[in-house]
Amino acid sequence: MNHNSTPRPATARGQRTRQRLVEAAEAVFGRKGFERASISDITQQAGVALGTFYVYFPDKQALLVEVVDGLGARLRAELARAIAGRTDRLEVEREGFRAFFAFTARHRLLYRVVRQSEFVDEACFRRYYRSFAAPYARALAAAQRSGQVRRLDPEVLAYALMGITDFLGMRYVLWGRKRDMAAVLDAAVELVRHGMAAPAGGGRPGPAPRRARRRTA
Amino acid sequence: MNHNSTPRPATARGQRTRQRLVEAAEAVFGRKGFERASISDITQQAGVALGTFYVYFPDKQALLVEVVDGLGARLRAELARAIAGRTDRLEVEREGFRAFFAFTARHRLLYRVVRQSEFVDEACFRRYYRSFAAPYARALAAAQRSGQVRRLDPEVLAYALMGITDFLGMRYVLWGRKRDMAAVLDAAVELVRHGMAAPAGGGRPGPAPRRARRRTA
DNA sequence: CGTGGAGTTGAATTATGATTCATGTTTCAT
DNA sequence: ATGAAACATGAATCATAATTCAACTCCACG
Structure with missing residues (x-):
């Protein structure tokens, strides 16, 4: 299930820092795209130093x-x-x-x-x-x-x-x-x-496309 | 309709070179992805020099x-x-x-x-x-x-x-x-x-999903 | 055949960013 | 309390690749 190589952090502090990086990455990858997102972007967003990244991810x-x-x-x-x-x-x-x-x-x-x-x-x-x-x-x-x-x-x-x-x-x-x-x-x-086939029976001008009623998703 | 800035080539030779670059790019972008494809990859694949690229594309x-x-x-x-x-x-x-x-x-x-x-x-x-x-x-x-x-x-x-x-x-x-x-x-x-709703009439075990007959696309 | 515009070249410049690492700081089991 | 393990730091190193450009070739036209 685990697809990276670095081991899980041992302490609670480590857990937290790692989590911050993941969340920061989600935002930065989403905003700038993977290739344009630099590691430095991610660590800044996470509020940690550049080198910290390599503690948790290869x-x-x-x-x-x-x-x-x-x-x-x-x-x-x-x-x-x-x-x-x-x-x-x-x-x-x-x-x-x-x-x-x-x-x-x-x-x-x-x-x-x-x-x-x-x-x-x-x-x-x-x-x-x-x-x-x-x-x-x-x-x-x-x-x-x-x-x-x-x-x-x-x-x-x-x-x-x-x-x-x-x-x-x-x-x-x-x-x-x-x-x-x-x-x-x-x-x-x-x-x-x-399906999209017109219902049997009636041929031509049916009613206009139905409008919504339910709550928005 | 034209979404880049460089003007079209004036001669047949230019047309040909430009076209080569476009075709090379299709292959290289497909293979390596946009970001990992270097301009140099593309010009090599097209068989032209690096600088030639900038004659045709910004x-x-x-x-x-x-x-x-x-x-x-x-x-x-x-x-x-x-x-x-x-x-x-x-x-x-x-x-x-x-x-x-x-x-x-x-x-x-x-x-x-x-x-x-x-x-x-x-x-x-x-x-x-x-x-x-x-x-x-x-x-x-x-x-x-x-x-x-x-x-x-x-x-x-x-x-x-x-x-x-x-x-x-x-x-x-x-x-x-x-x-x-x-x-x-x-x-x-x-x-x-x-649609996916089961046809009216018959209830339970219908026939197995139908198999193909037509030629492959 | 010579000239100019179109096309071509690739070495040099420059920017960016990944990755390392020697040095501190914090945590926590004992 | 305390020392070792875990964690954090960011300047320095290193690699890659985008972009420029001055010199060169090609060729249609006179």
């Missing part, structure tokens, strides 16, 4: 990996909390989407930091997505067995759903202020539930 | 922007060709997906290069996706007016569909050798068409 790369793994773990925990107790799979999807958008809004840097990892440590980057996809696919397979979900390859379904949330989060949480997320959420859920 | 960034814009233009052209003449919107989606996967397979660097741009010139990065989303949304809106497509916000729909293809391309074209793309394509199209 290099910048190890720190990025730690940050990405950490973000993944936090997001997974938040998603788990959001869907806890629900049994209706489409409700789970909705709440999962909502929680993801909320997390993204709270950690705008998430995307940038995770995406950076692709060019720094591709294994870490893939691990990040796999760590979501694997349990996601298992849950979808279970929902298929219980007859709630159409029988499509669960892994394909998982990546497709992750793609939807990733892109909608990027467009509407990161980029756009304009639109309210509730409307986006509704549209995404409807697409995921029924 | 800096590395301008070259990346050119490469990304170029990739976008080529992919758009390829997609347009793939769907030309079709009127059934869901056939268009299928052929669009297929063409995207094929392009990705042929230019494995696409993802890496485009994603790099997020940290180098965010405007370029957004422009890339918008340049697909805008016409996509317009086409979807038209298909809604003609009663082929469910009335969901067209832009949301466009980004959701792009997210699906992006993630499936990443997972199954870039990462996985295992699975054949035809099966992935079928599953994606079925999801997009009907």
Whole structure:
């Protein structure tokens, strides 16, 4: 599970300093990007001396990996909390989407930091997505067995759903202020539930796209 | 449309050299990543001297922007060709997906290069996706007016569909050798068409996920 | 064939930032 | 209390690579 080489700090002080560095890195990597963020930027942000960095990490790369793994773990925990107790799979999807958008809004840097990892440590980057996809696919397979979900390859379904949330989060949480997320959420859920083929029966001018009602993510 | 400052070369020789640099950059950025690719790497790959670079580009960034814009233009052209003449919107989606996967397979660097741009010139990065989303949304809106497509916000729909293809391309074209793309394509199209809710009627054990038949993208 | 503008060259300059390390300071088990 | 281990420091070292530029080559045109 541990992907860097330096041992954990032995004292409470060490723990604290190390933690500061991780948090500083999250901010600095998010703001300036991995390559443009200097170790010195990070130590300054953390309020420690330059040399201190090398007490805890062998290099910048190890720190990025730690940050990405950490973000993944936090997001997974938040998603788990959001869907806890629900049994209706489409409700789970909705709440999962909502929680993801909320997390993204709270950690705008998430995307940038995770995406950076692709060019720094591709294994870490893939691990990040796999760590979501694997349990996601298992849950979808279970929902298929219980007859709630159409029988499509669960892994394909998982990546497709992750793609939807990733892109909608990027467009509407990161980029756009304009639109309210509730409307986006509704549209995404409807697409995921029924697909984009027009409903049978009625042909031409249907009602305008439905507007939001729920609270914002 | 032109996002760099240096003027176009005046002679055929200049055109050729410039083009070599662009092609070299595509390969080198894809292989090493933007930041780790040195100008010298690029000029070597192009078979020209270091100083020549600055005749055609003010800096590395301008070259990346050119490469990304170029990739976008080529992919758009390829997609347009793939769907030309079709009127059934869901056939268009299928052929669009297929063409995207094929392009990705042929230019494995696409993802890496485009994603790099997020940290180098965010405007370029957004422009890339918008340049697909805008016409996509317009086409979807038209298909809604003609009663082929469910009335969901067209832009949301466009980004959701792009997210699906992006993630499936990443997972199954870039990462996985295992699975054949035809099966992935079928599953994606079925999801997009009907959604993931289990079909009405039948309850529990449906048939296993359908296998592929079509040619690989 | 000679001239000028376009193109090419690569050594030299310069800036940046990663990494080391010898020297202090703090912590904590005994 | 106390000494060794852990931690913190930042100036100095070292490597890399962006950018400049003065000299050179190419070639279309007269």
